[in-house]
Amino acid sequence: MAKRFNEEQSVADVLKQFMQDNRLQPGMDKINVGDAWKSLMGNGVNSYTREIMLKGSTLYVELTSAVLREELSFGKEKIIRMINEELKREVVKDIVLR
Numbered sequence: 001m002a003k004r005f006n007e008e009q010s011v012a013d014v015l016k017q018f019m020q021d022n023r024l025q026p027g028m029d030k031i032n033v034g035d036a037w038k039s040l041m042g043n044g045v046n047s048y049t050r051e052i053m054l055k056g057s058t059l060y061v062e063l064t065s066a067v068l069r070e071e072l073s074f075g076k077e078k079i080i081r082m083i084n085e086e087l088k089r090e091v092v093k094d095i096v097l098r
Contacts, residue, residue: 036086057093
């Protein structure tokens, strides 16, 4: 049975500790990065996005349009900065557009 502690903790602190103890943060990062991509890029880019994967600190985005892939490649640094600002910490360090 788990120990009971007398000091009070906020729910956010308890959840943060739970995620750290069970090493759940990488899985949450994968979900959060996908959601950030969808909200930041809008419907136009999302309609051409086939798959979004986070491996380590590299974001792999598979696009169905070569023209869009070329356009987005010019703004990789800005996209990385926007995603990390959305997540409020540095998760993505590189983007590979396929």
